[in-house]
Each structure stands twice: as structure tokens, then as C-alpha cells.
Amino acid sequence: MSEALTPETPEAVLDEAADEAGEEEPIKQRKNGLYPGVSDELADSMKSGWADTELRGLTPIAQAEYTAARRAALSARFPGERLVIPAGNLKTRSNDTEYPFRASVEYAYLTGNLTEDGVLVLEPAADGHKATIYLLPRSNRENGEFWLSGQGELWVGRRHSLAEAEQLYGIPASDVRELPAALKEATGPVRVVRGYDAAIEAALTDKVTREHDDELRVFLSEARLVKDAFEAGELQKAVDSTVRGFEDVVKVLDKAEATSERFIEGTFFLRARVEGNDIGYGSICASGPHACTLHWVRNDGPVRSGDLLLLDAGVETHTLYTADVTRTLPVNGTYTEIQKKIYDAVYEAQEAGIAAVRPGAKYRDFHDAAQHVLAEKLVEWGLVEGPVERVLELGLQRRWTLHGTGHMLGMDVHDCAAARTETYVEGTLEPGMCLTVEPGLYFQADDLTVPEEYRGIGVRIEDDLLVTEDGNLNLSAGLPRRSDEVEAWMASLKG
Helix, strand or coil, rough: CCCCCCCCCCCCHHHHHHHHHHHHHCCHCCCCCCCCCHHHHHHHHHHHCCCCCCCCCCCCCCCCCHHHHHHHHHHHHHCCCEEEEECCCCCEECCCCCCCCCHHHHHHHHHCCCCCEEEEEEEEEEEEEEEEEECCCCCCCCHHHHHCCCCCCHHHHHCHHHHHHHHHHHHCEEEEEHHHHHHHHCCCCEEEECCCHHHHHHHHCCCCCCHHHHHHHHHHHHHHCCCHHHHHHHHHHHHHHHHHHHHHHCCHHHHHCCCHHHHHHHHHHHHHHHHCCECCCCCEEHHHHHHHHHCCCCCCCCCCCEEEEEEEEEEECCCCCCEEEEEEEEECCCCCHHHHHHHHHHHHHHHHHHHHCCCCCECHHHHHHHHHHHHHHHHHCCCCCCCCCHHHHHHCCHHHCCCCCCCCCCCCCCCCCCCCCCCCCEECCHHHHHCCCCCCCECCCCCCCHHHHHHHHHEEEEEEEECCEEEEEEEECCCCCCHHHHHHHHHHHCC
């Protein structure tokens, strides 16, 4: 990986570069007025001779009309207040390398822009608010920033000009480097989404309170509970790509047996990167007893014939909407008798949960329905003393069911997390909501309360459901769920 000629570049590196070029004078001694180590001749050369690459007549992004409606709803909720929503900044991974950037959900939801350092500001106006998107403009070629800075366009790629951004996002655009000073001078009530941009927060230190800022975050979280048509379409794209990723994994299970769970992880990741932006969360590629660890993301264990593979993974689209699907597959293509017994119980529980997802139902209904079935099975198998109502009242089934049966899904895998309890987990399902239904049974390898044949078996089945006017739509129905259908599907892919 190359190193930029920034002011922070060690002088020894600059000297070495000069030596390699056969120059007599170490370039660190040159007297260029911009950066040490750059000759006047080279600096002058880099300022000129570049073609005009401005893009004109751009088409607005597909979600522009939807982001405008979202901003209008936000404006109506907080009249007369300045609202500041940052995208966030790059975060250092180690030394001079950064993590891949992902814009804050609040900012991406309201703008569709996904670049670092951006800030959306809604300024109070007579008719509501005036929105401005603050971005880094094109790299400056006159002062050498585009090739001398490690974040210059020569190093990290071209970014849109402010004029291009206005065409794409339908929002007036300004230079974000001027924003902190402007915010310091601003008067009147202000709210900011915290946790993404320290410089922006510092500029507003004396103008905001955490309580007011939390109200802004809660509103934006609850606004995402019901998805618009664009969001529903993106979620279906994410799920469709995820289905193809699961098919990819099944086709290479024999190769995974020769390596490890990481072969499975890498196979799915390839699909995510080719068809989307990334994975929506760390893929869980849990084989054998690892399936009993709910968030097994080390993915460094063996994959053995005769074991189950619990694959919990989701592709994230280019617009940051993610799928979240789980299947528990027999590595050799056929469930053993005890594996099938446990799998079928989870399938029956999921069927009950899915049937409970409909408009007007309480959010908790699908969880309760699935838990009731699992408790019945545990009593039937003699693993816990009934009756079922007693088991549920005392929560005894949770030793083996462990987690809730689902969650909202969207731009975050656990979407709408800042929503109030009364509007989310104690709320009512509405058309446009998207959620997962994912019951499971997990018998830990060291659980002496169950027969030995159960130990080390973990099963989860998860699908992504969109609440419709008359029930629900299973977005991930393209992946078989019933045990016999799973075996037939795997055989067809391996054949």
C-alpha cells in the first residue's frame, strides 16, 4: 500500500524516495511553500494540465422523492428548531489505515448520501425548514490537496462536486469545512444527532442538551418503523441476494469440510460484495456445537459431515438496507433422526410465529406464539415439567430458547433500536413494517439436564417478513424451510 506525501510523512521516507529517483538533493530540503518534500517545479506541474471532469445533467438518485418526504416529516415534528444530522467520519483501524466508512443511518435515511464528513442541516424558515447538505467539495488542485493529502482524490478516488451533489440529492450543497464556524455563531434552538461527528458536536456544545437531542434520535428511529415503497423494494433486493449467497454456500460445503467455517464466511461475503455494499452484520457460520453460541462470528471451527451448519447472514444493499436470514443445514445434506426432531420443532414454532404477523396484532404476539410451541415440545420431550402454562409463566423454556423471536429490520439489522418501548415492543403491527421471525432451540454441549444425544445441537430458522394490508409477505420464501424441502434443495444444488 502506497504512502501519501503528507506533512506527517517521515523525513526518512522522503529521503528514500529521492534516493530511488536518483536526485542529488534530499527532497526534504526543497523550499516549496506548500508541503515539505515537494519541489516548486513538481508543484507547478501538478496544478495544470487536467481535463474538466464536471458531470452535468445528472439524474436524481432513486430515493430522492422519498428522502424529501422524510425531511418534510422531520421538519413538521420540530418547527422553529435547527436540526443537525451528521454522516460521521472515518475511523482509524490501525496506524494510517481506516475502517470502511458507513454513513450514519439517520443521515443516509434523510439524504441518500453515503460519504464521510457530510452533515445535513435543516434551518428554520417561514414555511418550515430549509435543508442544506454540507459535503467535502472536489479536492483542491491549486494547493496540492488532491495528490498530497492521504484523503485527496488521487489517493481515495473522485468525489462529487457540490453542484453534482445538488443534482443527485435534490438539496442545496455547501462546503462542510465552513460549517463548524457557522454553527458556533448560530442562534436559536438546536438539536443534533450525537455520536457521529465530534467537531460538529463541539461547535454546538453551549447550544444543545442531551435530552432534546435524544428526542431527535427517537423520532428518526420511530419514523423507520413503517417502510415506504422504496425501502420495501431495497429489502427485497437484499433478501434475494442473500438467497443466492446461501445457494453459493451449499454448493461448496465439500470444500468447507476441507478447510473451516471461514470458507463459508468468505463464500457468502463474495456474493455480498459483488451484488451489494457489504454484509449487514458479521456472518454467523456456526458448525456443530458452535451453533449453540448465538453470535458465533469467529468462524474458525471445523465443518464436519454429520453436523449441522447454522448460517445466519445477510447482504446489505448499496443503499444500506440489510437482509437477516438463518437456515440450519445438515452438512452432508441429510438430517439425522434427532437433528430432524429438533429442527421440525423449531419449524413448527416459526410457522406459528409467522401466522401471528398481521396488521393490528400486538408486536409480541409472534414471539408468544412461537414460544408456546417450543414450550410444548420441551414438555413433550420430558425436558421440563409441565403444564405448558406453568413453563411459560416461569420462563423455564428460555434455558433452551434463549432469545426473542424477532426484531425490526431495515438500514440496521436491529432497526429502530432507539424507538420507545410503547411504540415498538409494546406497539401494534402496521402495513409496511418489516421484521424477522427467528425461533431457535439450543442444547449446549455441556448441558447435563438433557439427554446426551441432544447436546451440541443448535437450530434456528429465520425469515424476513413484510407486514401487508391483509397479513404478511415472506421476503425470504425463496429459501426452503421444511426439513424435507431443505434436503431436496441441497441435493439439487450439489447434484
